[in-house]
Amino acid sequence: MSFKLSIPLVVSLLASFSAVSAQTQCNATSLCPSSAPCCSEFGFCGTGDFCLGGCNPLASNTLTSCMPEPVCQNANHTFKDTSRILTNATYFDGNATKYDWVVNSGTIINSTAGELGLTLTEDNGGTRISSTRYVHYGTITARLKTGKWGGVVTAFITMSDIKDEIDWEFPGDQVTEGQSNFFWQGVIPQKTVGGTHGNLTDTFSNYHDYTIDWQEDALTWAIDGQTVRTLKRSDTTGDDGVSRYPSTPSRVQLSIWPAGINASGQGTIEWAGGLINWDDPDYKSAGHFYALVESVSITCADSKANPSDAQSYVYGKNTSAFSPQIAVSNETTVNSGAMALRALAGAGGVWTAIGAGAFMALGALLV
Numbered sequence: 001m002s003f004k005l006s007i008p009l010v011v012s013l014l015a016s017f018s019a020v021s022a023q024t025q026c027n028a029t030s031l032c033p034s035s036a037p038c039c040s041e042f043g044f045c046g047t048g049d050f051c052l053g054g055c056n057p058l059a060s061n062t063l064t065s066c067m068p069e070p071v072c073q074n075a076n077h078t079f080k081d082t083s084r085i086l087t088n089a090t091y092f093d094g095n096a097t098k099y100d101w102v103v104n105s106g107t108i109i110n111s112t113a114g115e116l117g118l119t120l121t122e123d124n125g126g127t128r129i130s131s132t133r134y135v136h137y138g139t140i141t142a143r144l145k146t147g148k149w150g151g152v153v154t155a156f157i158t159m160s161d162i163k164d165e166i167d168w169e170f171p172g173d174q175v176t177e178g179q180s181n182f183f184w185q186g187v188i189p190q191k192t193v194g195g196t197h198g199n200l201t202d203t204f205s206n207y208h209d210y211t212i213d214w215q216e217d218a219l220t221w222a223i224d225g226q227t228v229r230t231l232k233r234s235d236t237t238g239d240d241g242v243s244r245y246p247s248t249p250s251r252v253q254l255s256i257w258p259a260g261i262n263a264s265g266q267g268t269i270e271w272a273g274g275l276i277n278w279d280d281p282d283y284k285s286a287g288h289f290y291a292l293v294e295s296v297s298i299t300c301a302d303s304k305a306n307p308s309d310a311q312s313y314v315y316g317k318n319t320s321a322f323s324p325q326i327a328v329s330n331e332t333t334v335n336s337g338a339m340a341l342r343a344l345a346g347a348g349g350v351w352t353a354i355g356a357g358a359f360m361a362l363g364a365l366l367v
């Protein structure tokens with residue numbers, strides 16, 4: 001389970017659109033039309049920022065409708081200043097040289113010690129940031145402190161545009177453990193389940209290093225440098241002989257999200273530690289719940305050395321494969337006609353008419 005759009009937000013998204021124009025939904029069996037070719041991470045067709053991070057090539061008009069994905073680059077990210085974070089992903093143009101992270105939703109804050117704070121309020125629905133670059137195998141370590149409140153979930157995951165996903169998750173009422181999980185194209189493969197790994201000193205008060213070591217043939221989760229779980233690609237082969245192992249380029253995402261709300265399923269609420277208590281004294285005094293991120297390090301492990309002009313990953317044409325083929329290309333990732341420009345033109349009228357919550361899907365309206 002990872003940061004999901006809350007039901008109220010989806011409803012408000014749909015409501016906003018029916019008022020303005022019909023918004024086409026998309027999935028792998030119902031592709032976007034050429035007039036709005038890109039299928040966003042939320043499953044709506046559009047242009048502009050719909051074609052950037054999260055754009056699903058397999059549900060878009062053609063395999064090349066989405067912009068190429070910025071290629072992996074080794075990095076040690078710290079957050080003493082936030083100039084490398086674009087605080088509103090709507091304005092991203094795909095230029096990963098300019099920004100390392102975008103804020104997809106919610107609000108980031110600086111802690112006094114220079115860590116990045118991710119906030120959750122009753123109104124903001126949680127905060128999620130995504131790396132602008134993708135990892136196509138690599139070792140990612142996040143040093144973080146989790147939330148400690150029932151119903152509040154902290155997460156550090158990798159997520160591909162076709163929803164291959166690798167998780168570290170921290171339900172707020174369990175501050176001595178972390179949970180590992182993974183998904184293949186949005187589903188939990190039949191042969192595996194999530195894991196719980198623990199006996200940690202309080203994860204709210206203490207920093208720990210959580211690692212996702214994602215190699216082509218094996219996936220390892222580690223805490224403070226100690227391996228706690230290993231999954232081989234071959235472990236994910238189903239009875240049909242198909243391996244359901246995360247295999248597509250993925251963004252690194254960090255989030256805090258409200259699992260313990262009435263809009264969630266009962267199982268989710270229980271998993272997260274119950275309904276969130278918005279009267280919690282911590283919430284009352286700070287005005288938000290939060291998680292802190294001190295650093296994120298990324299060491300790329302592409303299956304072969306990339307050429308020096310490598311800029312991006314593109315999905316291959318082999319649609320008969322269960323996991324699409326990925327190529328490294330020198331194609332630009334920058335969407336020169338993007339939101340950044342059109343948003344200026346559309347500022348005021350359209351934004352205000354549509355209201356908060358609908359921004360992710362606005363591209364189509366501003367063409």
Ligand SMILES: *[C@@H]1O[C@H](CO)[C@@H](O)[C@H](O)[C@H]1NC(C)=O
Binds near residue numbers: 025027028029
């Ligand atoms: C795909 O989208 C179409 C059109 O919105 C819808 O009718 C269909 O049920 C969807 N399929 C899946 C598997 O979600």
Ligand SMILES: *[C@@H]1O[C@H](CO)[C@@H](O)[C@H](O)[C@H]1NC(C)=O
Binds near residue numbers: 074075076297
């Ligand atoms: C990140 O930090 C590690 C450990 O200090 C170092 O070995 C590595 O070279 C650094 N990577 C980059 C890209 O700076």
Ligand SMILES: *[C@@H]1O[C@H](CO)[C@@H](O)[C@H](O)[C@H]1NC(C)=O
Binds near residue numbers: 095097098332334
């Ligand atoms: C991307 O951003 C960098 C740094 O701001 C800039 O030098 C470069 O020209 C931009 N690239 C494109 C294609 O806009």
Ligand SMILES: *[C@@H]1O[C@H](CO)[C@@H](O)[C@H](O)[C@H]1NC(C)=O
Binds near residue numbers: 106107
């Ligand atoms: C991003 O900008 C859009 C347009 O100004 C706005 O509607 C939206 O609320 C902003 N999102 C965040 C997370 O601040």
Ligand SMILES: *[C@@H]1O[C@H](CO)[C@@H](O)[C@H](O)[C@H]1NC(C)=O
Binds near residue numbers: 080082
């Ligand atoms: C964090 O602090 C830096 C340095 O003081 C400042 O430039 C930046 O705007 C702050 N960011 C936020 C989100 O408050």
Ligand SMILES: *[C@@H]1O[C@H](CO)[C@@H](O)[C@H](O)[C@H]1NC(C)=O
Binds near residue numbers: 199
């Ligand atoms: C947890 O750690 C403590 C201290 O290192 C140890 O005594 C205890 O056996 C550990 N418990 C489990 C379940 O691993």
Ligand SMILES: *[C@@H]1O[C@H](CO)[C@@H](O)[C@H](O)[C@H]1NC(C)=O
Binds near residue numbers: 262
């Ligand atoms: C959530 O559900 C509980 C139990 O049904 C109810 O007591 C509570 O009022 C609901 N909260 C909201 C905000 O709707």
Ligand SMILES: *[C@@H]1O[C@H](CO)[C@@H](O)[C@H](O)[C@H]1NC(C)=O
Binds near residue numbers: 318320321322
């Ligand atoms: C397409 O993918 C399938 C399954 O991975 C593979 O057997 C086949 O050789 C691939 N075809 C091409 C043309 O690459």
Ligand SMILES: *[C@@H]1O[C@H](CO)[C@@H](O)[C@H](O)[C@H]1NC(C)=O
Binds near residue numbers: 309330
């Ligand atoms: C991109 O790569 C192709 C070959 O794959 C090459 O022909 C072309 O010159 C390259 N373009 C640039 C701008 O390097």
